[in-house]
């Protein structure tokens with residue numbers, strides 16, 4: 001009987017296709033938008049992914065990693081003297097304009113690494129050596145920079161090529177790979193001292209102090225220690241990431257606008273799938289009535305309707321998720337827009353779709369349970 | 380010859396298939412209330428094809444629904460092959476229908492998206508039979524009603540007469556003791572109507588079975604073993620042969 005119930009639904013082409021499209025669309029809208037949203041949140045943590053350090057020390061007013069309030073140079077020494085600190089090094093981060101060979105400008109993110117240790121250096125070099133940053137005017141650029149800064153050149157920009165930042169020549173000694181970041185600008189790495197040469201002069205230039213705990217000390221413990229003794233803010237890498245995401249939730253319309261689109265997907269799913277399924281039940285009410293007259297129990301009919309609803313839900317979800325993954329991988333290949341599909345998005349969407357199906361089924365089941373089997377004798 | 384009712388409210392005799400005593404049924408309430416059955420007494424015997432006739436609106440379909448266990452009634456007793464429907468809870472009435480009643484409807488009521496074989500196998504599947512067994516029995520049944528080779532056709536690919544024969548196969552496939560038909564021939568031409576009724580009479584002759592047909596199609600009156608004539612919610616007369624009823628009373 002279960003097989004026949006499915007056939008009843010699948011053979012009703014018009015309704016089945018409509019039902020399926022509603023569910024596919026709802027799934028697609030929910031997962032895809034959630035994926036882009038999580039992707040954006042991942043981008044906001046770009047600096048934390050590209051410059052790795054156990055502890056980040058910043059101005060106490062700084063809540064997220066894309067925001068800089070410069071520290072005093074002496075703060076590095078103060079942090080170094082906090083018990084439990086193994087090392088503490090300065091880092092510069094700022095947005096500059098790079099001048100291309102055709103005279104146009106492109107914004108870049110300049111990162112200045114501690115001259116001696118190069119803490120926070122890119123983790124994956126594609127060409128060249130990071131140590132060559134110690135050469136005069138040397139920079140390492142990321143692959144995005146190769147793409148963006150090559151304009152007007154016969155060949156893609158590479159090792160040995162020169163471009164200008166702030167009227168000063170930068171010589172490329174290496175190419176690295178980085179993760180996408182919120183601003184979407186290429187990363188340019190230099191030594192700390194060299195970065196200060198490129199950057200416009202202001203009174204305070206120190207963006208972050210990167211710190212590691214001594215062996216045997218936990219990150220949280222040392223961070224707390226830094227906070228209490230220096231009055232500066234010290235985040236663990238993870239904490240800074242969470243704080244960054246939280247800041248975007250509180251201070252931007254991004255979560256609301258995505259939340260509304262996702263809710264819209266859900267509502268469309270309920271409306272289209274719910275209505276179509278209910279129409280399917282109504283149209284087949286005679287046949288459900290006949291089944292009832294022939295002795296099908298309410299329990300059996302309930303199971304048949306649930307099976308129909310959940311079967312079409314599962315298929316719609318499957319197709320919707322498939323399309324999302326397809327579109328998502330396209331996004332990821334193009335690098336735009338941001339996209340990330342952690343496990344909880346498909347799981348939550350599945351829950352939402354099953355909920356939609358359960359609601360749709362519930363209305364149909366109620367109708368069928370109220371049905372007098374004697375209606376089958378009426379013309 | 381016409382015999383007057385009501386008869387005495389005795390326990391059903393051994394060969395009685397359906398035994399109805401003093402059944403009332405009112406639809407709606409207050410101003411809009413319609414009393415469709417007014418103290419109906421009715422019997423159908425095993426081994427007979429009984430017709431219920433009477434003017435439109437006199438309560439034939441309502442009585443049929445009560446006998447089939449698809450409609451609750453207000454007062455009275457209904458005994459079908461030893462099951463006292465007035466005493467059974469709804470779930471047991473459902474189980475009773477599943478095992479004992481075969482239905483044939485005026486409008487066939489076949490599921491249009493399922494083929495003939497699948498439609499016929501429904502009562503067996505509802506009774507818990509496996510798909511293989513259900514399909515092989517349904518196949519035999521379709522052959523019996525003259526539809527061998529049409530198993531995979533959907534109702535829309537079949538003529539009205541063929542559809543009704545599929546419906547008959549569906550009504551008989553689980554070998555119910557009581558077969559209930561409401562206007563089975565009204566959508567059929569004379570030849571198809573005759574074929575259907577010949578089948579029904581054959582079923583009624585089988586031991587321990589009974590067929591009740593509601594109709595006002597006088598072309599098929601001749602297939603009746605007995606006729607129960609209804610009028611205004613009551614059984615007016617019972618004819619022991621179809622020959623004494625000519626439908627001229629209304």
Ligand SMILES: Nc1ncnc2c1ncn2[C@@H]1O[C@H](COP(=O)(O)OP(=O)(O)O)[C@@H](O)[C@H]1O
Nearest residue numbers: 406407413415434435436437438439440441442
């Ligand atoms: N579900 C219902 N609700 C209200 N009135 C009904 C319903 N079913 C039947 N009736 C009324 O009960 C009476 C008997 O109907 P029915 O048994 O269908 O008659 P017949 O089958 O002899 O034409 C009619 O007056 C009809 O209008």
Ligand SMILES: [Mg+2]
Nearest residue numbers: 439440441561
């Ligand atoms: Mg009727």
